[in-house]
Amino acid sequence: MNLVLFSEADFIGDRLIAIRDSRRLQHISQVHQVKVGETLKVGLLNGNMGSGLVVLYNETEIQLEVTLTQAPPKPLPVTLILALPRPKMLKRTLQTIATLGVKKIYLINSYRVEKSYWQTPLLEPGAIYEHLLLGLEQGCDTLLPEVHLIKRFKPFVEDDLSSIVGSTRALVAHPYTDLPCPAQIDYAITLAIGPEGGFIPYEIDLLKKSAGFTAVNLGERIMRVETVVPYLLGRLY
Amino acid sequence: MNLVLFSEADFIGDRLIAIRDSRRLQHISQVHQVKVGETLKVGLLNGNMGSGLVVLYNETEIQLEVTLTQAPPKPLPVTLILALPRPKMLKRTLQTIATLGVKKIYLINSYRVEKSYWQTPLLEPGAIYEHLLLGLEQGCDTLLPEVHLIKRFKPFVEDDLSSIVGSTRALVAHPYTDLPCPAQIDYAITLAIGPEGGFIPYEIDLLKKSAGFTAVNLGERIMRVETVVPYLLGRLY
Numbered sequence: 312m313n314l315v316l317f318s319e320a321d322f323i324g325d326r327l328i329a330i331r332d333s334r335r336l337q338h339i340s341q342v343h344q345v346k347v348g349e350t351l352k353v354g355l356l357n358g359n360m361g362s363g364l365v366v367l368y369n370e371t372e373i374q375l376e377v378t379l380t381q382a383p384p385k386p387l388p389v390t391l392i393l394a395l396p397r398p399k400m401l402k403r404t405l406q407t408i409a410t411l412g413v414k415k416i417y418l419i420n421s422y423r424v425e426k427s428y429w430q431t432p433l434l435e436p437g438a439i440y441e442h443l444l445l446g447l448e449q450g451c452d453t454l455l456p457e458v459h460l461i462k463r464f465k466p467f468v469e470d471d472l473s474s475i476v477g478s479t480r481a482l483v484a485h486p487y488t489d490l491p492c493p494a495q496i497d498y499a500i501t502l503a504i505g506p507e508g509g510f511i512p513y514e515i516d517l518l519k520k521s522a523g524f525t526a527v528n529l530g531e532r533i534m535r536v537e538t539v540v541p542y543l544l545g546r547l548y
Numbered sequence: 549m550n551l552v553l554f555s556e557a558d559f560i561g562d563r564l565i566a567i568r569d570s571r572r573l574q575h576i577s578q579v580h581q582v583k584v585g586e587t588l589k590v591g592l593l594n595g596n597m598g599s600g601l602v603v604l605y606n607e608t609e610i611q612l613e614v615t616l617t618q619a620p621p622k623p624l625p626v627t628l629i630l631a632l633p634r635p636k637m638l639k640r641t642l643q644t645i646a647t648l649g650v651k652k653i654y655l656i657n658s659y660r661v662e663k664s665y666w667q668t669p670l671l672e673p674g675a676i677y678e679h680l681l682l683g684l685e686q687g688c689d690t691l692l693p694e695v696h697l698i699k700r701f702k703p704f705v706e707d708d709l710s711s712i713v714g715s716t717r718a719l720v721a722h723p724y725t726d727l728p729c730p731a732q733i734d735y736a737i738t739l740a741i742g743p744e745g746g747f748i749p750y751e752i753d754l755l756k757k758s759a760g761f762t763a764v765n766l767g768e769r770i771m772r773v774e775t776v777v778p779y780l781l782g783r784l785y
Contacts, residue, residue, distance in 0.1 A: 313770045384768040407775050450769040494732050494783075531549045531621040532687040538644050538778045541771070545779035546731075 312448040314336045315375070316362060318356045323374070328363070331374040333373075339373055353377050354453040383453040385390045387412040387548055388499035390475060394506035395460075396422040396536045398431040402442055402521050403537045409446025409456055417475070419461040421514055423506040435461060464514065472522035475500045483518050484543065485509065485526035492527040502547075504539060549685040552600060552612070555593045560611070565590075565600070567610040576610055590614050591690040593606040593681075622692040624649040624785060625736035627712060631743035633773045634669040639679055640774045646693055648781050654712070658699040658751055660743040671697060679735025701751065709759035713738045720755050721780065722746065722763035729764040731783045739784075741776060766784045 316333065321328040330336055343351060345365050353363035353375060360383055363375030394542050395418045396404055408416055420429070432438055447453060461467045484492065484501040503510075503518060511517070518524035534542060558565040567573055582588060582602050590600035590612060597620055600612030632655045633641055645653055657666070669675055669683065676695050684690060698704045720740040721729065740747075740755060747755070755761035771779060 403774075407772075410769060410771055410775060411779070412769060449772060452769065530646060532649060532689065534647055534778070535644075535686060537640075537774075538647060541775045541779040542648070542782035545782035 312342065313340065313352065314360065314448050314451040314453075315351050315353045316356055316444055316448050316453065317353065317377075326376055326378070327366070328375050328377055330375070331371065336371070336373060345373075346375045349377065352451065353379075354383065354447075354451070355379055355517060356453055357455055358453055359383070360451070360453055364509060384451070386414045387544060388479075389413050389544065389547070390415040390417070390479065390501040391501075391540075392419060392472070392475075392501060392503040393536065394419055394504065394510070395424045395428050395541075396506070397425070397428055397452035398433050400535065400537050401428075401431065401433050403440060404540060405442040405458070406449065407537060407540055409443045409452070411541060412448035412450065412452060413544070414454060414456045416456055417459045417461055417467075419467060420464050421506050422464075422511045423508045429462060465517065468514075468517050469521045472501075472518075476522055476524075481518075481522060481524040482527050483510065483515065483524045484529055484539065485515055485529055486533070487525040488528050490525065490527050492529055492543065492546060496547055500547065502543065504536060504543070507536070549579065549727065550589065551597065551688040551690075552588050552590045553578065553588060553593055553685050553690065553718050554614075554679055555778045563614055564603070565612050566688055567612070568608065572577055573610060574651070577753055578734060582610075587613065587678050589618075589688065591684075591688070592616055593690055594692055595690055596620070597688070597690055598623050621649060621688070623651045623691060624781065625716070626650050626781065626784070627652040627654070627716065627736075627738040628777075629709070629712075629738060630658060630773070630777075631656055631741065631747070632661045632665050633743070634662070635670050637772065637774050638665075638668065638670050641777060642676060642695070643683035643686065644681040644774060644777055646680045646689070647687035647688065648778060650781070651691060651693045653693055654696045654698055654704075655703040656704060657701050658743050659701075659748045660675050660745045667700060702754065705751075706758045709738075709755075713759055713761075718755075718759060718761040720747065720752065720761045721766055722775065723753055723765055723770070725763040727762065727764050729780065729783060733784055737784065741773060741780070746752065746774075 317328050323329045347365050350362045351365050354360035359379035360381045361378045361379040367374035391413050479499040479501045481501045554565050559634050560566045584602050585604050587599045591597035596616035597618045598616040600614045604611035700729050716736040716738045719739045
């Protein structure tokens with residue numbers, strides 16, 4: 312937690328907030344080990360960041376007087392279309408995506424996504440929210456990404472994806488193509504990343520035909536989704 | 549396991565290998581679900597890759613007739629100097645580094661590395677080896693990285709690091725500098741990445757003064773080490 316994120320609900324005065332939940336309390340007391348009179352880096356969810364002066368500190372509550380003058384970092388101009396990863400990876404991947412500044416994520420079904428992955432409690436709104444918060448707190452950002460769950464591949468790609476892509480460039484990471492992934496670009500993209508084992512040829516074709524995607528490759532090495540997301544975003548921007 | 553890695557010790561004939569350990573057996577039977585007559589992608593540790601024809605398959609043994617004609621992917625021209633991460637991250641970071649093709653890693657101490665991290669059983673040679681293998685199997689590579697454990701920062705940086713850097717460009721990722729990290733380079737580097745919270749100013753100064761490092765920044769967002777490694781390598785090459 313490099314940033315103490317709070318929401319409008321935490322305000323107890325004009326510029327005064329109270330942290331009372333055990334997750335943030337514990338983290339602040341154990342990791343930051345603050346005392347009254349010290350300051351913490353704070354951010355209002357979907358708002359500005361700044362500093363929080365500790366004015367009260369006990370086992371059940373920390374009160375901070377906040378000054379919020381700094382805008383959060385600029386979002387990455389990326390819409391991510393991600394085949395739903397296995398639960399263990401999903402958790403870390405959601406955090407990483409939030410840390411890196413992606414604000415629009417579609418978790419989609421695909422032929423090689425195991426049906427059981429859709430049953431994980433991690434996909435409940437509260438759980439997604441929690442992992443996005445952890446990612447924002449890590450990356451020092453306040454803008455909560457939106458996450459959409461898409462359980463049917465074909466109607467999504469055929470009916471909805473074109474308008475999601477809009478005027479961005481649409482790229483799909485795919486090992487079986489010769490075109491290398493671009494680097495250091497200055498335009499917005501919609502980036503699709505397949506499941507372990509990749510999208511099947513039918514899916515790649517549909518992405519190309521129905522939504523104007525271009526397949527790009529990442530070299531010979533096969534990465535896990537939690538690795539390929541930062542690898543690609545580091546390369547692109 | 550996108551590649552079945554084996555070693556010289558697995559040979560039971562001229563081109564015949566036997567897989568008998570439970571980790572590889574289980575993975576091959578559960579994930580690949582192969583039958584006699586099918587082929588698997590295989591690689592000889594520190595040697596060539598190719599295909600393995602399943603000639604015998606039962607609960608305790610899989611025999612493969614291997615043809616090894618393909619060279620492993622080219623290593624990344626990177627020497628990584630990494631402040632020892634916390635054990636949970638170390639595991640994944642070792643795997644990621646191996647997947648991405650780094651072949652020389654120094655895990656070093658630094659002021660903000662907790663002493664207890666050096667006690668983890670993950671640093672025993674067998675454990676390091678195991679996680680590197682998992683990373684190679686994921687990335688489809690056979691060349692085992694070398695990992696060095698450096699428990700004292702100062703003598704390492706003052707006495708040894710210059711000759712490790714050699715003629716490469718030496719970069720240290722550091723939030724408090726204006727110089728952005730280069731991208732899409734075509735030369736070899738030695739890349740230092742600090743602990744959570746970063747290297748302290750004294751350490752940055754010593755890296756600059758004693759070993760010719762240049763500090764470069766990665767933007768406003770603070771990443772975990774398991775994220776920053778692929779992010780940087782995707783950006784650089």
